[in-house]
Amino acid sequence: MASKISTKQLTYWLGKFGDDYIERNSDLAMFRRREQFFKKLLQKYPEIKSVLEVGSNIGGNLMVFNKIDPKLKIVAVEPNKKAAKIARENLSSAKILEKSVFDMDFDDKFDLVFTCGVLIHIADNDLGKALTKIYNASRKYILTIEYYSNKRSAIPYRGLSDALFKRPYDKEYLNLYPKLKVMYKGSLDKSKGFDNCKFWVFKKR
Numbered sequence: 001m002a003s004k005i006s007t008k009q010l011t012y013w014l015g016k017f018g019d020d021y022i023e024r025n026s027d028l029a030m031f032r033r034r035e036q037f038f039k040k041l042l043q044k045y046p047e048i049k050s051v052l053e054v055g056s057n058i059g060g061n062l063m064v065f066n067k068i069d070p071k072l073k074i075v076a077v078e079p080n081k082k083a084a085k086i087a088r089e090n091l092s093s094a095k096i097l098e099k100s101v102f103d104m105d106f107d108d109k110f111d112l113v114f115t116c117g118v119l120i121h122i123a124d125n126d127l128g129k130a131l132t133k134i135y136n137a138s139r140k141y142i143l144t145i146e147y148y149s150n151k152r153s154a155i156p157y158r159g160l161s162d163a164l165f166k167r168p169y170d171k172e173y174l175n176l177y178p179k180l181k182v183m184y185k186g187s188l189d190k191s192k193g194f195d196n197c198k199f200w201v202f203k204k205r
């Protein structure tokens with residue numbers, strides 16, 4: 001079921017702009033370089049038995065999680081129809097839902113809910129709603145891997161002025177949910193399969 005949300009930024013990802021992104025980000029070798037990071041994460045928090053990825057694209061991250069622990073319950077939401085289809089083909093054991101973060105409403109919660117390069121594409125006016133949806137879907141942990149800036153700033157991206165936003169994502173979460181505890185944080189670069197991002201693992205209390 002396609003997303004019902006019609007924010008300007010989301011409409012970019014539902015059409016050709018989103019399809020073109022798939023073509024630029026379909027190198028599974030890049031995702032395999034992320035195994036070291038995700039493996040360390042699961043070793044640090046062995047109680048994680050279920051994972052929800054918000055914005056899975058073609059499912060590269062999910063394939064890594066599945067390789068590390070095939071017993072994990074893996075679910076994802078992805079608004080782009082083509083990307084969701086490819087993700088299902090790449091990992092048939094995962095449940096890939098064709099919807100956006102704004103449509104999330106799960107009866108069951110997940111031990112870990114994470115984004116990787118997704119919040120950067122959500123406008124300021126919609127960010128709070130997205131973080132709330134993520135928070136509500138998490139039973140215990142939230143992982144965010146995103147481009148960082150110590151203040152909110154829009155960055156030109158693929159000819160658009162309102163499609164990429166750098167922010168202090170730790171502060172964005174903590175401003176909304178001050179009881180979250182930062183358990184683990186750091187930087188990730190291309191050698192680890194990421195595009196010079198920062199990450200934070202939050203624990204709900």
